[in-house]
Amino acid sequence: MKPRANDSAFLLDPHRRGVPGVERMRRYRDEDEVDLLIVGCGAGGGVLAQRLARRGWRVVVLEEGPFWDPDRDWVSDEAGSHALYWTRKRIIGGGDPVEMGKNNSGRGVGGSMTHFAGYAPRFHPSDFETKTREGVGADWPISYWDLKEHYEELERELPVAGQHWPWGDPHRYPHGPHPVGGAAECAWRGARNCGIEMRMGPVAITNGQFGNRPHCIYRGFCLEGCKVNAKASPLITHVPDALEHGAEVRADSMAVRVEIDDSSGRVTGVTYIHDGRERFQRAAAVAVAGYSIETPRLLLNSTSARFPNGLANNNDQVGRYLMVQGASQLAARFPEKLRMYKAPPPEVSSEQFYETDESRGFARGFSIQTVSPLPIGWAEHVIAEGHWGADLRRHMADYNHWSVLGMLCELLPLPDNRVTLADEPDDYGMPVARVDYTQCDNDRANIAYAKRVLREIWENAGAEEIFSIDRYAHLVGGCRMGFSPEDSVVDADHRAWEVPNLFITDGSVCPTQGSANPALTIMALASRLAERLDSGRARAGNGSFAAVARG
Amino acid sequence: MSGQGAVGGGQGWDALSQASHWDAKTRELVLDRVHNVPPIRFFTAEEARTLRAFCDVVTAQDGEPRIEVLNYVDEKMFEGRLDGFQYADMPDDRDVWRQVARHLDDEAGGSYADAAPELQRAICSLFADGRLDWELPVDKAWKVVTRGILSCFYAHPYAWNEIGFPGPAYPRGYSALGVDGREQWEPKE
Numbered sequence A: 001m002k003p004r005a006n007d008s009a010f011l012l013d014p015h016r017r018g019v020p021g022v023e024r025m026r027r028y029r030d031e032d033e034v035d036l037l038i039v040g041c042g043a044g045g046g047v048l049a050q051r052l053a054r055r056g057w058r059v060v061v062l063e064e065g066p067f068w069d070p071d072r073d074w075v076s077d078e079a080g081s082h083a084l085y086w087t088r089k090r091i092i093g094g095g096d097p098v099e100m101g102k103n104n105s106g107r108g109v110g111g112s113m114t115h116f117a118g119y120a121p122r123f124h125p126s127d128f129e130t131k132t133r134e135g136v137g138a139d140w141p142i143s144y145w146d147l148k149e150h151y152e153e154l155e156r157e158l159p160v161a162g163q164h165w166p167w168g169d170p171h172r173y174p175h176g177p178h179p180v181g182g183a184a185e186c187a188w189r190g191a192r193n194c195g196i197e198m199r200m201g202p203v204a205i206t207n208g209q210f211g212n213r214p215h216c217i218y219r220g221f222c223l224e225g226c227k228v229n230a231k232a233s234p235l236i237t238h239v240p241d242a243l244e245h246g247a248e249v250r251a252d253s254m255a256v257r258v259e260i261d262d263s264s265g266r267v268t269g270v271t272y273i274h275d276g277r278e279r280f281q282r283a284a285a286v287a288v289a290g291y292s293i294e295t296p297r298l299l300l301n302s303t304s305a306r307f308p309n310g311l312a313n314n315n316d317q318v319g320r321y322l323m324v325q326g327a328s329q330l331a332a333r334f335p336e337k338l339r340m341y342k343a344p345p346p347e348v349s350s351e352q353f354y355e356t357d358e359s360r361g362f363a364r365g366f367s368i369q370t371v372s373p374l375p376i377g378w379a380e381h382v383i384a385e386g387h388w389g390a391d392l393r394r395h396m397a398d399y400n401h402w403s404v405l406g407m408l409c410e411l412l413p414l415p416d417n418r419v420t421l422a423d424e425p426d427d428y429g430m431p432v433a434r435v436d437y438t439q440c441d442n443d444r445a446n447i448a449y450a451k452r453v454l455r456e457i458w459e460n461a462g463a464e465e466i467f468s469i470d471r472y473a474h475l476v477g478g479c480r481m482g483f484s485p486e487d488s489v490v491d492a493d494h495r496a497w498e499v500p501n502l503f504i505t506d507g508s509v510c511p512t513q514g515s516a517n518p519a520l521t522i523m524a525l526a527s528r529l530a531e532r533l534d535s536g537r538a539r540a541g542n543g544s545f546a547a548v549a550r551g
Numbered sequence B: 001m002s003g004q005g006a007v008g009g010g011q012g013w014d015a016l017s018q019a020s021h022w023d024a025k026t027r028e029l030v031l032d033r034v035h036n037v038p039p040i041r042f043f044t045a046e047e048a049r050t051l052r053a054f055c056d057v058v059t060a061q062d063g064e065p066r067i068e069v070l071n072y073v074d075e076k077m078f079e080g081r082l083d084g085f086q087y088a089d090m091p092d093d094r095d096v097w098r099q100v101a102r103h104l105d106d107e108a109g110g111s112y113a114d115a116a117p118e119l120q121r122a123i124c125s126l127f128a129d130g131r132l133d134w135e136l137p138v139d140k141a142w143k144v145v146t147r148g149i150l151s152c153f154y155a156h157p158y159a160w161n162e163i164g165f166p167g168p169a170y171p172r173g174y175s176a177l178g179v180d181g182r183e184q185w186e187p188k189e
Helices: A043-054 A079-084 A130-134 A144-157 A182-193 A239-244 A291-301 A375-384 A390-396 A441-461 A519-535 A545-550 B015-021 B024-035 B045-058 B069-079 B093-107 B117-128 B138-153 B157-163
Strands: A036-039 A059-062 A090-093 A248-250 A253-261 A266-274 A277-282 A286-288 A323-326 A329-333 A348-350 A366-370 A402-409 A418-425 A431-436 A465-469 A472-476 A502-504
Touching: A036 A043, A036 A266, A043 A059, A043 A239, A043 A519, A059 A253, A079 B024, A144 A519, A182 A348, A182 A366, A182 A402, A182 A441, A239 A248, A253 A286, A253 A291, A266 A286, A286 A291, A291 A418, A291 A431, A291 A472, A323 A402, A323 A441, A329 A375, A329 A441, A366 A441, A375 A390, A375 A402, A375 A465, A375 B138, A375 B157, A390 B157, A402 A441, A402 A472, A441 A465, B015 B024, B015 B157, B024 B157, B045 B069, B045 B093, B045 B117, B045 B138, B069 B093, B069 B138, B093 B117, B093 B138, B117 B138
Parallel strands: A036 A059, A036 A286, A059 A248, A090 A431, A286 A502
Antiparallel strands: A253 A266, A266 A277, A323 A472, A329 A402, A329 A465, A348 A366, A366 A402, A418 A431
């Protein structure tokens, strides 16, 4: 099934993994006032660039990390994949600090999706109105139905493989389900035995040839960057088409300030560091897509007379309502060899517990997904159980008998879970981010309940031993969209309430997170924004692209 | 093996025997890891002596062949390849390692490296349980150092052999995915 307006899969080279045409890419000068300057080339920035370049906009994307070439830069090795992660320092605090790095932060063209597992579920319709429905969380100023056509289009572009999906808004996937490995088979057996429905997928991994992208080879290194070009990331799903239509992706370029004209209150461009030198790219409008930590950090660092507390932050909303999902994992040992290193870690999942069930005693819910860590990741489970020394080695030697299930608990948006600036500067002289996070009672009840369900699944699968590790996954929020400048940073069209030509187009705009992995929703939001910007619906323009974005 | 001892036994498997099936980039990286153990450049000789002993206790290495865990940790610290976060009540990871070295020596009454194996393990046990009174949060310090140790130890083919992990899998991939599934070339029971 060919996407309607994205030739990326066909522009790739069948024999090489790198994006063709990088050397021929259109280049803009810093003095050129481009129509839109995007900061960050991940799920949000990559899609927005592709959509608008195709519609004739003059687009430049600044990306802190490299322009990856999977053949040249990536390895089939866990420890050797460190460069894929955003590992610049962040200070973590609060009552329940969230560990960053490889778990939730990416860098380079393709963003975190280069090392996401591959799960690509949609949000449920309820996620957009939890406040109205259940009195918790927040309502979005848009609904599921505003995103539906974009979900469908992106599922064709990635493409997403899976069985017919019975939860949320039921739907089908363009690619059929992948085969299930031994580790996931055990999990599914346990779920069936206690009446829990699971389905294969949804994973953004080709099942069959797709354009010039080959079939998945089931080597299990999804979190280390897909050397096969089978797993989706914007690097291969949107950037090739963006370049083909004249966008420039300027890698190794760290944005440090969004600049503003204090008299007009309008953004003029972005100051960035490239090759150790500070430069300034002019733009008619700026879209920040640095994800939930770096986007607030960049805005907070962009101070001026008009915005002494950070750009678009005169209502003290920037950085607030940061969310993560409770992602404890339970591992189980079986007598058979399961070899969980085979097949993609994302295989089967369940959204049976996604919606609120009042009998559980808390609002909202969680999803269940197979994970399957490689040896280093698995060792973290073993040591978390208190095993070290000879004990550690003995348990590790048993690696091939274990299977791991994870959960994604919807934790609620809270104003004091937030990103601020720490006193310590990074290599660029820019203050590092401080991230404070504390769970509320509903969060704790949700996580505890989900862990009991996972344990029940393993017990019903015949597990001989069970390990448990507490952790978090994913990031959203931090610059949420809302109904007024007092409750949010951007409006329903991602436009900063306080700055007419500044947009935010990444996961930080999400007011709630559901129990779904956020990548597909971030892409769908960017796709919708592109459509609205281009048609001028976001704000009546006077005809030129720049005028539309300028507002 | 003496005790746990040498690394790599047990499953009758040598991941390196498959190196010709790996892509060139990965092969270069993994073989370099095995054959060119990085020198100690970050830690002082004294710190290195203490921490090497500690790494061996955590990974139960008391024979040959061994994995020089501390050298790989040192390389990360020297190059500043940290994990991307720091607890607000903790120093930088590089300082955590140095402080841990100092505290381990203090706990051993002078030199952790020269202490009897039983004492080394007893101190490690208290450290793992968070039952030491140090100026930095002991439970978090344990997480910092063990994360570093495990990510180096289980990056090594000798450790893969021991757990039956075949290592790099590109471009060959896998086809026998099911329960008890085994590729022809994979480790046998």
